[in-house]
Amino acid sequence: MYKRILIATDGSPLSDKAVEHGLSLAALTGATVVALKVVPRYPRSYFEGGMPVDMNDVKRIEAQWGDSAQAMVDGVKAQGGAQGVTVKAVVAKSDLVAEAVIAAAKKHKCDLIVMASHGRKGIKRLLLGSETQHVLTHSHIPVLVLR
Numbered sequence: 001m002y003k004r005i006l007i008a009t010d011g012s013p014l015s016d017k018a019v020e021h022g023l024s025l026a027a028l029t030g031a032t033v034v035a036l037k038v039v040p041r042y043p044r045s046y047f048e049g050g051m052p053v054d055m056n057d058v059k060r061i062e063a064q065w066g067d068s069a070q071a072m073v074d075g076v077k078a079q080g081g082a083q084g085v086t087v088k089a090v091v092a093k094s095d096l097v098a099e100a101v102i103a104a105a106k107k108h109k110c111d112l113i114v115m116a117s118h119g120r121k122g123i124k125r126l127l128l129g130s131e132t133q134h135v136l137t138h139s140h141i142p143v144l145v146l147r
Helices: 013-029 055-082 097-107 122-128 131-138
Strands: 004-008 032-039 087-093 112-116 143-146
Touching: 004 013, 004 097, 013 032, 013 055, 013 112, 013 143, 032 055, 032 097, 055 087, 087 097, 097 112, 097 131, 112 131, 131 143
Parallel strands: 004 032, 004 112, 032 087, 112 143
Antiparallel strands: none
């Protein structure tokens, strides 16, 4: 049924459920998995004309975020290995999370995307947006969403 499944994770408990379901589905179908964590870039300054952030601090913080993300997807890889599922651990750097998810799914020739939706409503959704909704409406690859 599925040959390659992309599982997007952010490390939240809800995202962990998506990882569990995605790995179970991969085990059932014999699919391989691409575990993806998208890491944002550190803002260079908060306001136009504001005080710039020291580049050494930016590099250190981005390295910490990258290391944490790598550990997260490596954990998914270990979880998959315990179930007999082959998992490729991938970290992408982008401020556009949904676009990075879609691009990774295309790049790795995935035929399903599994991700969680936090189900934000009202002002929170307006301010924080919905990466899952963006993936659902812009991806040509089927998306399995867990809440």
